Amino acid sequence: MLELRNVSSGYGAIEALKDVTLRIGRGEIVTLIGANGAGKSTTLRNITGLVPLTAGEILFDGKSLKGMPTHRITAAGISLVPEGRAIFANLTVLENLEMGAYLQRDRARNAREMDRIYTLFPRLRERRKQAAGTLSGGEQQMLAIGRALMTGPRLLLLDEPSLGLAPLLVHTIFQAIDAINREGTTILLVEQNANAALKHSHRAYVLETGSIVMEGPSQQVAGDPRVKEAYLGEA
Amino acid sequence: METFLQQVINGISQGSAYALLALGYTMVYGVLRLINFAHGDVYMVGAFAGYYIANNDAVQANLGASWMTAVVVMAGSMAVCAFLGILIERFAYRPGRGNSPYTLAFWLAIVGSSVGRMVGGSTPALLAGAAAGAVLGVGLDRLGIRPARQSSHLTLLIIAIGVSLFLENGGQLAFGADPKFFPEIIPTRRIQLGGLTVDSQRLTVLGVSVVLMVLLTLIINYTKTGKAMRAVSFNLDAAKLMGINTDRIIAFTFALGSALAGAGGILVSLLYPRIDPLMGIMPGLKAFVAAVLGGIGSVPGAMVGGLIIGLAEVMAVGYGQSTYRDATAFVILVLILLLRPSGIMGKRTSEKV
CATH class of the missing domain: 1.10.287 (Helix Hairpins)
Incomplete structure (x- = not known):
């Protein structure tokens, strides 16, 4: 479904990604793990056109995304839940979800989608009239995911969805990710919480200083001694 | 007491015109983090557009002195300014954001x-x-x-000053440097309210400003585009991720703000009919102060800020000396910067220019 071919990217003289190649098949949950600054977020910002590539190519359903502005990539069916959630704090919960449906003109579809999100995260229904800035961190994460789903993505990109959340909420979020995937959305999950990410994904890539150093089925990656030592906190 | 109330009425009327202008500064700042220094000159163009529309032969022949003339002048001038705003955004500021060949x-x-x-x-x-x-x-x-593509905020600011100079000097070329007199499109009538006198011009300024501000508030709060404007001003990248064409929203913001400036140009010309190509400089600066006073980026802040500046100015003239008139706004600016730099309704305290 999505293919990165020899992608390089950087900010000025700093090279954030070097020759990254990865592939995501329809219906998969693929995780990209790595340390802080390894280039995980850059990869997602490359896919969504927020940061330009310096080399390589990204294909979505076989078509190149080169030069496409972010809003058209969203329209094509890729949605990113950015790191730090980036909800519109000055808008209400409902208005945030409406912004997700900005390109969707079918009202019945939007109502159905909103209902689905409220079922996934009942807390959002309770707080729909509230300014999004007043939500707790976990609720903001739910809103960020809900808002991304409103765009109607076939591929959902999640950047550190568990960051800064209490363990119980981390659990809720990962359950939701599984549920979203079961309902047919392909997912690329970027996480520092490698443990949970490997448990809740089919395949994994390990990114180190801008390059992919390992890839494989998540169980196999989780069993690798180097991964255990560097990312899972086991000796 | 009656003099005081009279001054208040004059101040509110003057202030509502500043508020219209301040809204443009604050909205553009909201979406671009840019002080659009050309905004006062858009207001000047609005006044001239109104002047030429009112003196147009077809308008004179068909509408003459009827109230329709005032409506046509107002709508025409707002449309001209909205278009000018879009042009400025498209050809001067957008390249500074890196996407226009x-x-x-x-x-x-x-x-x-x-x-x-x-x-x-x-x-x-x-x-x-x-x-x-x-x-x-x-x-x-x-x-x-590709000059100015992918440039910094400082470049944008310099572009803004360039656009301002372009409009001021282009205005002198196009309209002539001599002042012109704005026609009386609203017949003068004095209305007695108790012991107070309000003339029809001031009442028009106040009424039209209030209607426009209510309309603007409705647009920003309840329309899809208005919500998108708020989303863009809160987080540009996140707005793009929603599928919002942010360039289009920014252009719309310029159009809206410039239309309000055009309306302001007409309204002030009702009170002070002497218009010239440099007339936008001082009101532009004062409205900028009003926007800062209200909290730059805040729409209700700009309205409040405009009213305060207008009132303060009229009071300074009424109870002090008329020579201090123009100084009032800048004294207020110094005070805000010392006491509360984020303004009355502003939240973030500092932001790169």
Whole structure:
């Protein structure tokens, strides 16, 4: 479904990604793990056109995304839940979800989608009239995911969805990710919480200083001694 | 007491005109983090657009002195300014954000047209000059000569000052440097309210400003585009991720703010009918102060800030000396910057310019 071919990217003289190649098949949950600054977020910002590539190519359903502005990539069916959630704090919960449906003109579809999100995260229904800035961190994460789903993505990109959340909420979020995937959305999950990410994904890539150093089925990656030592906190 | 109330009424009327202008500053700042220094000049263009529409033969013949003239003048001027705002955004500020290959072409076409006019002295020569400029601009862009693309906030600020100078001097070229007198499109009538006198002009200024501000508030709060404007001003990247074409929303913001400036130009010309191409400078600065006072980026803040500046100015004239009139706003600016730099309704305290 999505293919990165020899992608390089950087900010000025700093090279954030070097020759990254990865592939995501329809219906998969693929995780990209790595340390802080390894280039995980850059990869997602490359896919969504927020940061330009310096080399390589990204294909979505076989078509190149080169030069496409972010809003058209969203329209094509890729949605990113950015790191730090980036909800519109000055808008209400409902208005945030409406912004997700900005390109969707079918009202019945939007109502159905909103209902689905409220079922996934009942807390959002309770707080729909509230300014999004007043939500707790976990609720903001739910809103960020809900808002991304409103765009109607076939591929959902999640950047550190568990960051800064209490363990119980981390659990809720990962359950939701599984549920979203079961309902047919392909997912690329970027996480520092490698443990949970490997448990809740089919395949994994390990990114180190801008390059992919390992890839494989998540169980196999989780069993690798180097991964255990560097990312899972086991000796 | 009656004098005081009289001053309050005058101040609110004056202030509501500043508020209209301040809204443009604050909205553009909201979406671009840019002080659009050309905004006061858009207001000037609004006044001149109104002047030419009101004096147009067809308008004179068909509408004459009826109230429809005032409506046509107002709507026409707002439309002209909205269009001007879109042009400014498209050709001066958007390239500074890094995505427009035709900017250089546009500016070189303008230069080319004046060169053509001077050298050839005819309309075909002018058009040929414009075409040559446009072709040269596209060519240079292809060769990779792309001034101001992907530039910093400072560049945008300098562009803003450049646009302002362009409009002021272009205005002198197009309209002539001599002042003109704005026609009386609202017949003067004095209305007695108890012991107070309000003339029809002041009442019009107040009424129209209030209606426009209510409309603006409705647009921002309840329409899809208005919500998108708020989303863009809160987080540009997140707005793009929603599928919002942020360039279009930014252009719309310029159009809206500029239309309000145009309306302000007409309204102030009702009170002070002497108009000239440099008339936008001082009101522009004062409205900017009003926007800062209210908290730059805040829409209700701009309204409140405008009213305060207007009231303060009228009071300074009424109870102090009329020579201090223009100083009032700047004294207020110094005070806000010392006491509460984020303004009355502003949240974030500092932001790169």
